[in-house]
Amino acid sequence: xxxxxxxxxxxxxxxxxxxxxxxxxxxxxxxxxxxxxxxxxxxxxxxxxxxxxxxxxxxxxxxxxxxxxxxxxxxxxxxxxxxxxxxxxxxxxxxxxxxxxxxxxxxxxxxxxxxxxxxxxxxxxxxxxxxxxxxxxxxxxxxxxxxxxxxxxxxxxxxxxxxxxxxxxxxxxxxxxxxxxxxxxxxxxxxxxxxxxxxxxxxxxxxxxxxxxxxxxxxxxxxxxxxxxxxxxxxxxxxxxxxxxxxxxxxxxxxxxxxxxxxxxxxxxxxxxxxxxxxxxxxxxxxxxxxxxxxxxxxxxxxxxxxxxxxxx
Amino acid sequence: xxxxxxxxxxxxxxxxxxxxxxxxxxxxxxxxxxxxxxxxxxxxxxxxxxxxxxxxxxxxxxxxxxxxxxxxxxxxxxxxxxxxxxxxxxxxxxxxxxxxxxxxxxxxxxxxxxxxxxxxxxxxxxxxxxxxxxxxxxxxxxxxxxxxxxxxxxxxxxxxxxxxxxxxxxxxxxxxxxxxxxxxxxxxxxxxxxxxxxxxxxxxxxxxxxxxxxxxxxxxxxxxxxxxxxxxxxxxxxxxxxxxxxxxxxxxxxxxxxxxxxxxxxxxxxxxxxxxxxxxxxxxxxx
Numbered sequence: 001x002x003x004x005x006x007x008x009x010x011x012x013x014x015x016x017x018x019x020x021x022x023x024x025x026x027x028x029x030x031x032x033x034x035x036x037x038x039x040x041x042x043x044x045x046x047x048x049x050x051x052x053x054x055x056x057x058x059x060x061x062x063x064x065x066x067x068x069x070x071x072x073x074x075x076x077x078x079x080x081x082x083x084x085x086x087x088x089x090x091x092x093x094x095x096x097x098x099x100x101x102x103x104x105x106x107x108x109x110x111x112x113x114x115x116x117x118x119x120x121x122x123x124x125x126x127x128x129x130x131x132x133x134x135x136x137x138x139x140x141x142x143x144x145x146x147x148x149x150x151x152x153x154x155x156x157x158x159x160x161x162x163x164x165x166x167x168x169x170x171x172x173x174x175x176x177x178x179x180x181x182x183x184x185x186x187x188x189x190x191x192x193x194x195x196x197x198x199x200x201x202x203x204x205x206x207x208x209x210x211x212x213x214x215x216x217x218x219x220x221x222x223x224x225x226x227x228x229x230x231x232x233x234x235x236x237x238x239x240x241x242x243x244x245x246x247x248x249x250x251x252x253x254x255x256x257x258x259x260x261x262x263x264x265x266x267x268x269x270x271x272x273x274x275x276x277x278x279x280x281x282x283x284x285x286x287x288x289x290x291x292x293x294x295x296x297x298x299x300x301x302x303x304x305x306x307x308x309x310x311x312x313x
Numbered sequence: 314x315x316x317x318x319x320x321x322x323x324x325x326x327x328x329x330x331x332x333x334x335x336x337x338x339x340x341x342x343x344x345x346x347x348x349x350x351x352x353x354x355x356x357x358x359x360x361x362x363x364x365x366x367x368x369x370x371x372x373x374x375x376x377x378x379x380x381x382x383x384x385x386x387x388x389x390x391x392x393x394x395x396x397x398x399x400x401x402x403x404x405x406x407x408x409x410x411x412x413x414x415x416x417x418x419x420x421x422x423x424x425x426x427x428x429x430x431x432x433x434x435x436x437x438x439x440x441x442x443x444x445x446x447x448x449x450x451x452x453x454x455x456x457x458x459x460x461x462x463x464x465x466x467x468x469x470x471x472x473x474x475x476x477x478x479x480x481x482x483x484x485x486x487x488x489x490x491x492x493x494x495x496x497x498x499x500x501x502x503x504x505x506x507x508x509x510x511x512x513x514x515x516x517x518x519x520x521x522x523x524x525x526x527x528x529x530x531x532x533x534x535x536x537x538x539x540x541x542x543x544x545x546x547x548x549x550x551x552x553x554x555x556x557x558x559x560x561x562x563x564x565x566x567x568x569x570x571x572x573x574x575x576x577x578x579x580x581x582x583x584x585x586x587x588x589x590x591x592x593x594x595x596x597x598x599x600x
Contacts, residue, residue: 028455052451055485060444060478067448070426070434071383073455075448090438091475095445099426099435 005144006169009201010108012147013165014039017076018046019148020155025050027155030065030077032058037167038078038108058083062091062105069101074155077103081110081164085126096160097133104154105130106163110140111253112281112298113168113202118288124281128258130162131231137183138231140164140201140252140260145174146228149181157183164201166253168291171205173226186234192221196241197309199251200227200260203279206295206302207251213306222309233263235271242274249277249312251305253295256280277312279305323367323538326600331362331401333594336563337587338397338410344583346414349422352573353467354394356498356531356558361398363537364463373403376430382460383449385434387442388467388496389423390575396420396429404431440473442466443493447483450491450551461545465494469501471512477522483551484523491551492544493524496531498560500571519553531558564589 021027021043033056035041044051054061058079065075077084084107085092096103112122131138139154139161141147147165154161173189189204190211199207204226211222223245225237242248248268250261261278268274281298295301299308335358343349365371369382386395393413400407412418419428423437433449436442446464453460470476483491495515503509512518516526525547529540537556544552560574561567564586578586 050455054482057478057482059440059475060447060482063441063444063475063479064448064451064482066434067385067445067450068452069448070445071449071452071458072379073452091441091444094435094438095441 006171007144008167008169009141009143009147009165010037010039010167012144013106013108013151013163014042016148016151017043020152021047021050024074024155026072026074028052028068028073028075030054030061030075032056032061032079032083034079038106040078058088059091062088063095065103066095066099066101069103075103076106078106078108080121081107081123081126082121085129085162086123089129092130093133097136100135100159102158102160104161104163106165108165109167110164111166111202112286112294113166113253113291115167115291115294116288119285122286124253124255124286125258126164127230127254127260128262131258131263135159136231137161137229138164139229141228142201142204142226143170143172143174145172145179146181150228153181153183166202168202170202173205173208181228184229184232184234186237187226187228188223188237189226190222190224192223193245194221195247195249195309195313196223196225196245197249197251198225198227198238198241198260198264200230202253203251203300203305206300207305209302210306210309213302214309220313227260230260230263233267235267238264238267239272242268242272247275247312249279249309251279251300253300254280256282277308279308323534325534326597328359328362328366328534330594330597331366332359333563333590333597334401335361335394335397337590337594338400338407339393340564340578340583340586340590342393342396342410342413343577345411347577348414349393349577350390350575351393351567351578352500352560353388353496353498354391355562355564355567356560357391357394357465357496358563359532359534359537360465360494360496360556361394363534363541365398365402367538368541369463370460371431373431376404380458380460383433383446383462385442385446385449385462385464386424386436387446387464388439388470389436389442392422392424395424399429399431402431405429439467439470440475443476443479447479447488447491450483450488451486453490454486454488461490461492463492463494465496467501468495468497468499468506468512468515469509471495471515472510480519480522480524487549488551489548492541493551493553495553495555496558497555498558500560500569500574502574504571515555523550525550525552527552527554529554529556531556532562563593
């Protein structure tokens with residue numbers, strides 16, 4: 001795992017917008033008074049006329065995004081995950097999802113790694129909410145390289161996309177030359193046949209580190225898959241892993257209800273019944289604290305994931 | 314014909330005949346579905362007639378024309394009125410109105426832009442249409458397009474907080490290409506709007522949100538004409554037309570009767586309503 005460059009996916013998002021905005025004049029960015037935090041401020045600096053700050057009114061922002069998309073623009077609507085998927089759920093569902101509009105929702109500050117703001121701002125339910133909307137694509141990129149590729153892919157895809165982004169800096173793991181981002185396709189990060197860890201977003205890096213530690217200390221070969229697109233799920237990759245390694249462990253910075261673990265379980269219970277251990281937020285609210293300490297407390301760092309795997313062997 | 318201030322007189326008789334047909338079609342559609350919302354559809358009928366036969370720059374043969382005016386029915390439950398005017402204007406066959414709310418019909422209970430020609434935005438959940446209309450108006454400003462955007466809201470709908478988020482946004486962004494119309498029939502499902510949670514004074518509220526406000530009569534085509542012409546002259550602010558209306562207008566036993574918000578007539582009531590509308594229609598033909 002490269003520790004050289006760490007960058008938060010929200011920042012990669014802001015940079016990606018500027019790159020895309022240079023080429024595509026129909027790209028419009030909306031924010032709800034959080035431009036400094038969501039990093040759409042980077043775009044605002046470059047293209048002020050195409051950055052619309054809607055103020056603290058997320059429900060209206062989603063409707064404005066709908067109207068912009070109907071009239072030929074490609075809006076990226078940004079706020080914290082709590083307000084994008086939570087507060088504005090019904091607007092996203094009815095004004096964007098039902099008419100299948102070409103709106104991109106980039107939700108930052110997802111999960112408990114929001115940190116000190118505490119439970120009111122730590123959205124651990126957004127993947128569940130968004131993937132329940134018919135036709136909604138749900139992406140949770142892992143690092144700078146994947147986020148930029150995901151934003152580009154979302155722009156070129158015609159339809160609603162929810163992109164989950166984080167506040168905390170994360171290491172780059174997709175720096176191999178063979179890396180290629182395809183919507184709906186998972187990334188096999190490590191081979192192994194003893195069991196498979198399927199992870200997404202912030203948790204992929206510690207899951208990969210835990211897998212390496214297991215190989216070194218216990219000679220256990222863990223397959224590691226990064227699922228950046230939770231919906232549509234890369235069924236082929238998940239089914240192959242289940243068939244070849246048996247046991248599956250999912251790891252995510254999201255409730256174990258409705259997230260990646262649920263998506264994987266939904267698939268496997270129907271097509272290839274396999275035991276799935278879901279590591280995530282165990283049906284509880286978060287709390288205030290430094291992000292790194294919270295991830296440790298809730299078992300989502302390398303140590304926690306390592307222990308969970310050992311305990312499940 | 315000139316009626317002062319350079320206004321050309323509208324063909325009132327033509328619009329009255331259109332409204333009468335809209336009203337008959339509303340009753341047909343709701344009776345056929347045995348569900349739907351006749352009260353607000355009937356109170357909006359004259360507004361629909363004016364918009365689609367006088368005001369909007371649209372083409373039924375090219376419903377997706379890029380520079381067309383846009384209309385968003387924010388009070389999506391009055392789909393029977395909306396579908397009736399779209400059919401009469403030629404967007405789809407009038408006969409199809411009888412399939413309203415039936416399984417398999419494209420005429421969904423609330424407007425569905427994906428399947429209904431002439432529908433610019435899916436709506437039905439109150440408070441949301443005005444935001445989409447605001448986004449369309451903003452879009453036109455961003456790319457210097459000349460089309461105008463219209464949206465129709467119910468007065469009860471004003472209780473939704475999102476309406477005021479959108480109003481604040483539209484006023485703040487000086488969207489003078491946006492016209493918000495309020496069908497002020499005074500009734501909502503549970504009773505009189507002022508008894509439930511009063512949105513009054515509607516005009517002063519919008520004025521405070523930096524709107525140009527026009528109070529008018531929803532059932533007087535001269536008044537509607539004057540209002541919509543005035544809206545076109547407004548610069549630097551969106552316009553709201555608060556149109557005082559009668560819920561159930563045109564069917565005497567439905568007028569100002571709260572129970573007809575969302576109820577279908579039975580066979581006897583259907584016949585009574587249709588007879589009354591036919592009489593009104595034949596009187597118009599004698600003019």
